[in-house]
Amino acid sequence: MALPEGRHFVRGDDGYEDARRSTVWNQRVPDRYPAVIVQALDDDDIVAALAYAKANDLQVGIRSGGHSWAANHLRDGGLLLDMHGFDQARIDKDKMVAVAGPGKGGSILAAELDAEGLFFPAGHCKGVCIGGYLLQGGYGWNSRVLGPACESVIGLDVITADGEKRYIDADNHPDLYYAARGAGPGFFAVVTAFHLKLYAKPAICGMSFYAYPFECADEVFTWAREISADVDRRVELQIVATRSVPDVGIDGPAIVLASPVFADDEKEAEKALALLGTCPAIDKALAKVPYAPTDLPTWYTAVMGNYLEDHRYSADNMWTSASAADLMPGIHRILQTLPPHPAHFLWLNWGPSPARADMAYSVEAEIYLALYGGWMDEGDDEKYADWPRANMAEMAHLATGIQLADENLGQRPAKFATDEAMARLDKARAAYDPDGRFYPWMGRV
Numbered sequence: 006m007a008l009p010e011g012r013h014f015v016r017g018d019d020g021y022e023d024a025r026r027s028t029v030w031n032q033r034v035p036d037r038y039p040a041v042i043v044q045a046l047d048d049d050d051i052v053a054a055l056a057y058a059k060a061n062d063l064q065v066g067i068r069s070g071g072h073s074w075a076a077n078h079l080r081d082g083g084l085l086l087d088m089h090g091f092d093q094a095r096i097d098k099d100k101m102v103a104v105a106g107p108g109k110g111g112s113i114l115a116a117e118l119d120a121e122g123l124f125f126p127a128g129h130c131k132g133v134c135i136g137g138y139l140l141q142g143g144y145g146w147n148s149r150v151l152g153p154a155c156e157s158v159i160g161l162d163v164i165t166a167d168g169e170k171r172y173i174d175a176d177n178h179p180d181l182y183y184a185a186r187g188a189g190p191g192f193f194a195v196v197t198a199f200h201l202k203l204y205a206k207p208a209i210c211g212m213s214f215y216a217y218p219f220e221c222a223d224e225v226f227t228w229a230r231e232i233s234a235d236v237d238r239r240v241e242l243q244i245v246a247t248r249s250v251p252d253v254g255i256d257g258p259a260i261v262l263a264s265p266v267f268a269d270d271e272k273e274a275e276k277a278l279a280l281l282g283t284c285p286a287i288d289k290a291l292a293k294v295p296y297a298p299t300d301l302p303t304w305y306t307a308v309m310g311n312y313l314e315d316h317r318y319s320a321d322n323m324w325t326s327a328s329a330a331d332l333m334p335g336i337h338r339i340l341q342t343l344p345p346h347p348a349h350f351l352w353l354n355w356g357p358s359p360a361r362a363d364m365a366y367s368v369e370a371e372i373y374l375a376l377y378g379g380w381m382d383e384g385d386d387e388k389y390a391d392w393p394r395a396n397m398a399e400m401a402h403l404a405t406g407i408q409l410a411d412e413n414l415g416q417r418p419a420k421f422a423t424d425e426a427m428a429r430l431d432k433a434r435a436a437y438d439p440d441g442r443f444y445p446w447m448g449r450v
């Protein structure tokens with residue numbers, strides 16, 4: 006079977022560099038060059054690409070939306086399978102199931118579901134595709150209630166290294182299904198579709214918004230850690246520290262608490278958010294909105310203010326259940342060294358988590374901390390690129406592990422699954438990808 010005519014590029018071909026760069030959302034495209042890039046549009050393209058890779062002894066990297074901060078799919082010398090064209094979605098409202106391709110944008114799927122009165126915990130940003138998002142876990146809208154989105158993946162259509170098309174779920178190839186829910190950028194088969202459990206659209210999407218000056222950091226983060234377990238699970242408490250919040254007219258440093266809530270009625274929503282008005286620094290707040298009704302399109306626009314398309318990015322992260330007293334020295338260092346907007350520090354209130362499904366996704370904690378460096382000039386790479394890694398490395402003794410969503414494994418290997426999960430992943434990889442056709446994670450401990 007030949008590679009698809011006009012949709013494959015050998016290094017050196019006209020169009021190769023455009024095809025390579027277009028696979029990376031981050032403007033900081035790494036200097037890593039696959040030997041060949043295949044833009045797949047159907048299963049036959051994938052089977053042909055896998056056969057070609059085997060015949061030429063090439064390892065395979067896969068891209069869906071290309072939002073991996075580290076551009077995990079770009080490796081030197083292998084075959085890059087670009088799945089962005091797999092962007093179909095079929096919604097079955099009676100069965101409350103959707104079957105969607107990995108190249109489907111999460112925000113696009115969310116809008117299509119919304120129109121039908123349905124809901125799925127899609128990610129918070131435009132452009133992120135469900136391929137990489139669901140394989141790594143998936144922290145989306147109402148995820149504290151619905152769980153990481155991979156918990157709502159009830160089956161997958163995949164093509165394994167031997168070119169076989171398989172449907173996998175809890176009964177069919179359970180080891181591969183286990184891996185598909187959490188292995189993220191180390192998954193060892195090609196996903197062509199996800200079968201998703203859908204939910205009824207919550208009646209109300211609301212929010213609260215508070216902003217504090219950096220001088221209040223001790224009060225805000227100490228309080229946030231104290232109340233973390235008591236925050237209503239329908240409320241997603243996100244604290245973002247940034248040097249400016251242009252969209253709401255704050256042009257100085259601010260610690261922003263912008264919190265979505267999903268509820269049955271406005272009264273419930275307001276009640277669920279009430280705790281967030283109890284910060285001891287409330288009198289020093291730069292902005293204070295205890296409750297306002299909103300909707301997902303408005304949220305998506307607001308969130309994208311921190312992820313500007315034309316910037317160069319680096320990211321790193323950690324899960325932690327440490328006390329505020331232990332975390333504050335690291336947080337002060339982060340605030341002191343924080344580069345200009347859109348670089349930011351995220352504190353996500355996550356735990357305490359309920360028992361999870363049996364899946365590779367297996368490391369989480371009370372609080373999620375992530376750093377996103379964002380800048381425009383290549384000349385500033387040296388100044389900013391290492392900021393997330395360096396600060397997370399300083400705080401690593403307080404971490405239980407990392408999320409694969411914002412992984413930086415190539416620069417800082419860290420634990421992203423339990424030892425038991427890693428052993429099961431290794432066993433499944435040996436069974437389904439015995440020749441190591443698919444690239445493993447860029448670094449692991």
Ligand SMILES: Cc1cc2nc3c(=O)[nH]c(=O)nc-3n(C[C@H](O)[C@H](O)[C@H](O)COP(=O)(O)OP(=O)(O)OC[C@H]3O[C@@H](n4cnc5c(N)ncnc54)[C@H](O)[C@@H]3O)c2cc1C
Nearest residue numbers: 069070071072073077078129130134136137138144190196
């Ligand atoms: C601006 C921005 C906002 C983000 N917001 C969120 C958020 O709100 N919540 C959250 O959880 N994460 C978020 N992330 C992280 C994001 O979910 C991950 O980077 C995810 O991997 C992106 O999916 P993708 O398909 O766009 O990326 P890709 O870079 O295409 O995929 C990442 C990796 O997944 C694997 N993969 C992708 N597709 C397939 C496939 N079809 N078959 C097999 N393996 C595959 C490959 O190893 C690939 O390298 C965000 C990232 C960015 C850049």
